[in-house]
Amino acid sequence: MSNxxxxxxxxxxxxxxxxxxxxxxxxxxxxxxxxxxxxxxxxSDPKSMSCTVEIVKMDKKKKPPEKxxxxxxxxKIEKFPTPIDGVTFKLKKDCVVLTIQKEKPSSWENFVTQxxx
Numbered sequence: 764m765s766n767x768x769x770x771x772x773x774x775x776x777x778x779x780x781x782x783x784x785x786x787x788x789x790x791x792x793x794x795x796x797x798x799x800x801x802x803x804x805x806x807s808d809p810k811s812m813s814c815t816v817e818i819v820k821m822d823k824k825k826k827p828p829e830k831x832x833x834x835x836x837x838x839k840i841e842k843f844p845t846p847i848d849g850v851t852f853k854l855k856k857d858c859v860v861l862t863i864q865k866e867k868p869s870s871w872e873n874f875v876t877q878x879x880x
Contacts, residue, residue, distance in 0.1 A: 769838040778868035783861045789818045792854035809846040813839045844874040
């Protein structure tokens with residue numbers, strides 16, 4: 764199992780939110796045939812946020828079924844340029860998309876370009 768930081772694939776800044784696409788090989792969203800293999804733990808306040816993504820494998824042959832963590836990744840933003848209202852996420856193939864809701868409409872493009880997150 765690796766314990767590493769996530770790679771940012773893309774930022775998408777709009778006046779009300781910032782979408783951050785985190786590349787995590789192996790992430791799978793649930794479908795009608797399979798359960799998701801990913802757990803996401805978000806922690807945020809108006810000034811900062813952290814996110815932990817775990818890729819898990821279920822061993823259904825054991826009673827009770829046993830879950831093992833295959834990969835664990837971290838992502839953290841120490842300080843936002845302006846306060847936020849919250850963070851949500853969506854799972855896509857091999858990535859987690861974080862949506863950071865801004866408290867007030869503003870552009871973070873210059874900040875992200877200069878300092879990154």
